[in-house]
Amino acid sequence: MSADRDVFLPVAAQPSVEALVEQAQRAEDLGYDRAWLPETWGRDAVTVLTSIARETESIGIGTSIMPLYSRSPALVGQTAATLQEVSDGRFRLGLGPSGPIVIENWHGVEYGNPLKRTRETVEIVRQVMTGEEVRYDGDQFELGGFRLRCAAPDPAPSIDVAGMGPKAVELAGRFADGWHALMLTPDGLEDRTEDLERGAELGDRDPDDLQVTLSLTCAALEDRERARDIVRQHTAFYVGGMGTFYRDNLARQGYEETANTVYDAWNDGERERATEAIDDDLLDELAVAGTPDEARERVEAFAALDGVDAVSISFPREATQEEIAATIDALAP
Incomplete structure (x- = not known):
């Protein structure tokens, strides 16, 4: 099902x-x-x-x-x-x-x-x-x-x-x-x-x-770069700017160094550095960002995960x- x-x-x-x-x-x-x-x-x-x-x-x-x-x-x-x-x-x-x-x-x-x-x-x-x-x-x-x-x-x-x-x-x-x-x-x-x-x-x-x-x-946008930029920024905002829960959540999943880098940079006012710390591989592990065809494929992969x-x-x-x-x-x- x-x-x-x-x-x-x-x-x-x-x-x-x-x-x-x-x-x-x-x-x-x-x-x-x-x-x-x-x-x-x-x-x-x-x-x-x-x-x-x-x-x-x-x-x-x-x-x-x-x-x-x-x-x-x-x-x-x-x-x-x-x-x-x-x-x-x-x-x-x-x-x-x-x-x-x-x-x-x-x-x-x-x-x-x-x-x-x-x-x-x-x-x-x-x-x-x-x-x-x-x-x-x-x-x-x-x-x-x-x-x-x-x-x-x-x-x-x-x-x-x-x-x-x-x-x-x-x-x-x-x-x-x-x-x-x-x-x-x-x-x-x-x-x-x-x-x-x-x-x-x-x-x-x-x-x-x-x-x-x-x-x-x-x-899911024809402008692939724009799609990835706004999802990356959103992810950095939550990890860095919404308290410690999202940072700790990311660290628990094996990304402690990245989580701390994003959190520290964001709270030091270095928003660009915080956003850049979310690399492409991690972005694709956490979210869906790309062309419509790419995005559909990624959503289907997440939907197929056991227990979802x-x-x-x-x-x-x-x-x-x-x-x-x-x-x-x-x-x-």
């Missing part, structure tokens, strides 16, 4: 909500299975996904990811139930802790014990979506008396967890319905899949019941509206 083909709507600022709706509609027309939407520091995911749900008919929708610290678990459960209703059952909830730069600096919330917070949030959201009274006594949260005032979603949307480190991926296997993988080489994906399977075993679950969604930064249930086509920060559209078209199922 071939992997699903999803689209990960742009993390970079878009001109309007309507532009994001149009990208999702384009993906639906081209046969993509799901449109994922991140929530960072622009438009909130809930409003945009509601708009997409109202203006599409068949494509699945989902959050990838909704940060755990900026909403209470009860509110996350309400939101998931509502998005499942407005999308007529097409919603999938993707959650993740984000990182201290975002959570502490931007939201003013202490970034404490992300693994435990992830687990407890997933468990509380599941309770909320049963429609029964929620009672929960955990280390991070104590709840009593909450109950949905509307019909419980039927079926309840699946819950995915994003994670890069071994323990985070193990947690996804133990408690969630799926795992969102990103910035992984094929060998790195294999290592983390072992963590996922170990988590499933700890939770007495069948690993085959878990959905693995691999997010790939992609640019869906590949999610995402876009570099510097991609224009026209380049996003061209890539969506070129990499359509």
Whole structure:
């Protein structure tokens, strides 16, 4: 069975909500299975996904990811139930802790014990979506008396967890319905899949019941050099500029020297040197960048990896509206 083909709507600022709706509609027309939407520091995911749900008919929708610290678990459960209703059952909830730069600096919330917070949030959201009274006594949260005032979603949307480190991926296997993988080489994906399977075993679950969604930064353009330049810059930005998680993730996969070079150069203001440190071989191990024919071949290779249930086509920060559209078209199922 071939992997699903999803689209990960742009993390970079878009001109309007309507532009994001149009990208999702384009993906639906081209046969993509799901449109994922991140929530960072622009438009909130809930409003945009509601708009997409109202203006599409068949494509699945989902959050990838909704940060755990900026909403209470009860509110996350309400939101998931509502998005499942407005999308007529097409919603999938993707959650993740984000990182201290975002959570502490931007939201003013202490970034404490992300693994435990992830687990407890997933468990509380599941309770909320049963429609029964929620009672929960955990280390991070104590709840009593909450109950949905509307019909419980039927079926309840699946819950995915994003994670890069071994323990985070193990947690996804133990408690969630799926795992969102990103910035992984094929060998790195294999290592983390072992963590996922170990988590499933700890939770007495069948690993085959878990959905693995691999997010790939992609640019499929006739201008090959431009495609590779913008994907390389995007990769360097995440390794160097988004805290230590991406740096550590790359180092775990055998690229410690490169990871540290990119991180140090980026934080010293040497952005060009940081970007150049991502060589061609590593770029092709982590992402998809080249002509449409090259890009299609690379996406198919990633989709064929053991354990991958869906590949999610995402876009570099510097991609224009026209380049996003061209890539969506070129990499359509």
